[in-house]
Amino acid sequence: MEDIHYTCQWGTGERWGDAPSETGMSRLALSDADKAARDWFVSTTEALGCKVTVDAMGNIFAVRPGLRNDKPPTFVGSHLDTQPTGGRYDGILGVTAGVEMLRVLADNWTETEYPVGVVNWTNEEGARFPKSMISSGVWAGDIPVETAHSLREVHPGTATMADELKRIGYLGATPASYESLPMAAHFELHIEQGPLLEMSNKKIGVVTGVQAYKWFTINVKGRDTHTGTTDLKSRADALLTASKMILHSHRLATANNALASTGILNLKPGSTNTVPGSVTFSLDIRSPSDATVAKMKELILQDFPKIASGEDVLDSNLGCTASLPLKVEIIEDFNSPATKFRADCITSVRQSAHHILGPNSHNLIMEMTSGAGHDSVYASKRCPTSMIFVPCREGVSHNPREFCKEEDCALGTQVLLQSVVRFDRM
Amino acid sequence: MEDIHYTCQWGTGERWGDAPSETGMSRLALSDADKAARDWFVSTTEALGCKVTVDAMGNIFAVRPGLRNDKPPTFVGSHLDTQPTGGRYDGILGVTAGVEMLRVLADNWTETEYPVGVVNWTNEEGARFPKSMISSGVWAGDIPVETAHSLREVHPGTATMADELKRIGYLGATPASYESLPMAAHFELHIEQGPLLEMSNKKIGVVTGVQAYKWFTINVKGRDTHTGTTDLKSRADALLTASKMILHSHRLATANNALASTGILNLKPGSTNTVPGSVTFSLDIRSPSDATVAKMKELILQDFPKIASGEDVLDSNLGCTASLPLKVEIIEDFNSPATKFRADCITSVRQSAHHILGPNSHNLIMEMTSGAGHDSVYASKRCPTSMIFVPCREGVSHNPREFCKEEDCALGTQVLLQSVVRFDRM
Ligand SMILES: NC(=O)NCCC(=O)O
Ligand SMILES: NC(=O)NCCC(=O)O
Numbered sequence: 001m002e003d004i005h006y007t008c009q010w011g012t013g014e015r016w017g018d019a020p021s022e023t024g025m026s027r028l029a030l031s032d033a034d035k036a037a038r039d040w041f042v043s044t045t046e047a048l049g050c051k052v053t054v055d056a057m058g059n060i061f062a063v064r065p066g067l068r069n070d071k072p073p074t075f076v077g078s079h080l081d082t083q084p085t086g087g088r089y090d091g092i093l094g095v096t097a098g099v100e101m102l103r104v105l106a107d108n109w110t111e112t113e114y115p116v117g118v119v120n121w122t123n124e125e126g127a128r129f130p131k132s133m134i135s136s137g138v139w140a141g142d143i144p145v146e147t148a149h150s151l152r153e154v155h156p157g158t159a160t161m162a163d164e165l166k167r168i169g170y171l172g173a174t175p176a177s178y179e180s181l182p183m184a185a186h187f188e189l190h191i192e193q194g195p196l197l198e199m200s201n202k203k204i205g206v207v208t209g210v211q212a213y214k215w216f217t218i219n220v221k222g223r224d225t226h227t228g229t230t231d232l233k234s235r236a237d238a239l240l241t242a243s244k245m246i247l248h249s250h251r252l253a254t255a256n257n258a259l260a261s262t263g264i265l266n267l268k269p270g271s272t273n274t275v276p277g278s279v280t281f282s283l284d285i286r287s288p289s290d291a292t293v294a295k296m297k298e299l300i301l302q303d304f305p306k307i308a309s310g311e312d313v314l315d316s317n318l319g320c321t322a323s324l325p326l327k328v329e330i331i332e333d334f335n336s337p338a339t340k341f342r343a344d345c346i347t348s349v350r351q352s353a354h355h356i357l358g359p360n361s362h363n364l365i366m367e368m369t370s371g372a373g374h375d376s377v378y379a380s381k382r383c384p385t386s387m388i389f390v391p392c393r394e395g396v397s398h399n400p401r402e403f404c405k406e407e408d409c410a411l412g413t414q415v416l417l418q419s420v421v422r423f424d425r426m
Numbered sequence: 427m428e429d430i431h432y433t434c435q436w437g438t439g440e441r442w443g444d445a446p447s448e449t450g451m452s453r454l455a456l457s458d459a460d461k462a463a464r465d466w467f468v469s470t471t472e473a474l475g476c477k478v479t480v481d482a483m484g485n486i487f488a489v490r491p492g493l494r495n496d497k498p499p500t501f502v503g504s505h506l507d508t509q510p511t512g513g514r515y516d517g518i519l520g521v522t523a524g525v526e527m528l529r530v531l532a533d534n535w536t537e538t539e540y541p542v543g544v545v546n547w548t549n550e551e552g553a554r555f556p557k558s559m560i561s562s563g564v565w566a567g568d569i570p571v572e573t574a575h576s577l578r579e580v581h582p583g584t585a586t587m588a589d590e591l592k593r594i595g596y597l598g599a600t601p602a603s604y605e606s607l608p609m610a611a612h613f614e615l616h617i618e619q620g621p622l623l624e625m626s627n628k629k630i631g632v633v634t635g636v637q638a639y640k641w642f643t644i645n646v647k648g649r650d651t652h653t654g655t656t657d658l659k660s661r662a663d664a665l666l667t668a669s670k671m672i673l674h675s676h677r678l679a680t681a682n683n684a685l686a687s688t689g690i691l692n693l694k695p696g697s698t699n700t701v702p703g704s705v706t707f708s709l710d711i712r713s714p715s716d717a718t719v720a721k722m723k724e725l726i727l728q729d730f731p732k733i734a735s736g737e738d739v740l741d742s743n744l745g746c747t748a749s750l751p752l753k754v755e756i757i758e759d760f761n762s763p764a765t766k767f768r769a770d771c772i773t774s775v776r777q778s779a780h781h782i783l784g785p786n787s788h789n790l791i792m793e794m795t796s797g798a799g800h801d802s803v804y805a806s807k808r809c810p811t812s813m814i815f816v817p818c819r820e821g822v823s824h825n826p827r828e829f830c831k832e833e834d835c836a837l838g839t840q841v842l843l844q845s846v847v848r849f850d851r852m
Contacts, residue, residue: 085650085695127697155696194655213654215698224511224825227687227710228639229620229797232679234821239688240676243669250666251745253658261653262665263698265691269511270581271553272641272689272708274824282698284653314744319677371655395660398700399650
């Protein structure tokens with residue numbers, strides 16, 4: 001808990017309570033605040049006897065030697081970057097729990113069979129550079145390093161990842177690849193970020209997989225005109241059209257039992273008395289089923305151009321006056337298929353959880369699928385992987401009020417440590 | 427035409443054609459570009475024999491003495507500021523036509539009975555500081571000067587009007603008031619900004635009044651949550667709710683034969699995987715009838731809170747999953763009731779137009795109401811006022827492609843000059 005709150009001095013966010021630690025976080029990837037947290041991670045893990053390697057994506061691998069070092073380390077991994085208005089636990093808990101694991105091993109003179117390590121992945125959130133989990137994606141060989149290096153920040157849209165990695169001194173010489181930095185396994189402790197554990201009074205989620213998601217950018221192109229002199233039928237209103245699309249994406253999500261969300265919307269020119277000629281917005285589509293995500297994509301590709309051209313996808317145009325046709329462009333930015341974690345790692349987590357929670361453990365453990373993406377998704381493509389979830393207050397995350405009880409942070413960390421040790425023995 | 431294109435070197439906007447003058451304009455009120463255009467206006471009118479006064483709103487009054495100077499001048503007025511992506515004619519035509527009038531009077535050694543003047547009003551567009559016609563509003567005594575001075579720019583939201591008036595050196599010592607700077611009359615030449623003149627092959631619009639409008643700021647407050655872990659019914663999605671409101675405002679406009687437009691929308695926090703907890707948007711409502719604008723306001727005050735709380739204003743919630751309730755705040759920022767211009771000024775414009783257009787004039791003149799607001803609205807509260815419209819290409823304005831033929835600029839300017847001279851004689 002000390003590490004969590006100490007490191008949250010870098011990128012402290014909005015205050016929601018009176019206690020010193022009752023603020024959110026705003027530590028966008030590769031910002032100055034992120035650099036400070038990284039520097040802490042490097043010096044702390046080195047002080048605990050680790051060898052630290054930074055790769056070409058700024059991923060930081062801290063490795064503690066084992067009795068034998070002829071096999072890859074078993075890793076704990078998560079991320080120190082946050083949402084623009086995020087909380088103190090998403091990602092941060094996972095990394096600081098890894099540091100705590102190193103400390104417990106050191107304090108107890110424990111030697112593992114093989115090396116163990118902790119990795120801090122870069123830009124997991126996808127909040128600043130708009131592909132989530134991009135740096136574990138490069139490590140896994142799924143995303144070309146050039147694509148990642150040239151990815152531009154969402155706002156104000158000037159710096160690329162390579163620019164910012166260089167600027168803060170975290171553009172490492174080691175290739176970002178599972179081949180140069182192999183892992184025996186990857187374990188990740190994370191807050192659930194949803195309400196299921198809390199609602200059912202469980203303490204530990206044994207995560208068996210992650211749902212599928214795709215991110216899109218939608219560009220709507222109409223025509224700037226005067227709001228006072230242009231009658232409704234002579235308009236090509238990009239914001240009205242975008243509003244219809246956002247609404248329709250929710251209708252489709254409801255009908256297909258999927259999720260649809262728009263978190264970013266920018267319009268031009270941005271004047272009270274000018275009908276906006278141009279709108280760009282993000283669309284995030286999710287479902288545990290790849291087929292459902294694919295179907296949602298198909299429906300969007302089919303219906304958005306109809307909405308733009310004025311065809312009646314929304315019943316009777318919802319009583320709006322028919323206007324001039326607009327154009328729409330739909331770009332798929334990011335794709336994360338449904339992930340199933342490996343049975344051996346899941347078993348390691350399940351057994352550790354039962355062992356730690358004691359006789360009543362069957363009432364306190366839940367097997368579950370993650371709604372959010374995590375670096376474990378990409379890790380699982382190249383090594384055995386699983387995750388541990390702990391409850392967070394009201395299931396709220398990506399919000400300054402995000403909160404996880406000390407007791408739950410501790411339980412999760414114990415399960416994490418034991419999962420790693422079990423796997424190492426195995 | 428030389429003055430128009432020469433002064434458009436300050437704040438040149440987006441290119442749309444190959445000729446040097448085929449660009450739009452981006453000259454926000456009180457910007458450096460606006461200062462340069464103002465400096466030109468001051469030096470040019472002084473060189474034409476005018477006395478120049480700057481008032482506390484930065485309005486610039488250039489006055490040419492008459493044979494007798496014991497009565498207030500007859501003014502021509504308009505504005506040199508533009509939309510962020512505006513054109514070369516909106517406002518600029520009116521001011522440069524006024525300068526041309528001064529030039530014609532000087533070149534021809536013409537003496538008017540009473541003084542005549544040209545006024546450049548500050549921030550007519552309301553694009554940078556979000557109240558249109560604010561400085562003629564202060565002059566007319568309708569808007570307190572303190573309110574105007576403390577009005578903050580739309581983007582990035584730091585500077586006030588007073589700050590920027592001071593910064594560019596146009597915070598004049600003379601009170602902004604019809605009492606310190608009275609007018610005998612106010613004539614304004616403007617592009618129509620709509621399609622009616624062009625569609626009906628008319629050359630001159632005799633403007634008899636201006637439709638009513640109100641501007642609102644709508645704040646929608648929900649809750650930031652994770653897009654992947656928060657099911658649809660556990661969300662309080664401020665952007666989905668704003669989309670419904672924007673759509674609904676268009677349904678209401680369609681049903682009531684009014685106009686509804688949203689030109690600005692900002693959301694927080696702005697991350698692909700965070701459901702936005704907060705959205706602010708502008709709403710511009712117009713109709714020639716005050717009663718219709720009042721009714722639209724009433725319907726919005728009644729329906730938007732229902733949409734926020736999840737009541738079914740949009741039929742069956744449009745097939746969207748019902749979610750958590752949100753809050754909405756509706757602020758009226760600006761109100762311009764329907765305006766009727768004065769018969770004597772309208773007559774002056776009508777007679778001048780017939781005189782200039784010759785035998786076929788009855789086919790070339792149209793009496794009309796303005797869809798857009800103009801400084802003439804506020805001027806008309808304190809002196810006889812009317813306006814002259816000329817056609818613009820496809821009725822498009824607030825767009826870089828805004829265009830008015832040289833021939834039409836010239837005809838409008840002739841009608842303007844003659845209207846002023848007729849009124850002066852009268
Ligand atoms: N855990 C988390 O918030 N990850 C960000 C990637 C996502 O959008 O699911
Ligand atoms: N003429 C013009 O564009 N005026 C701006 C005020 C309005 O929104 O009507």
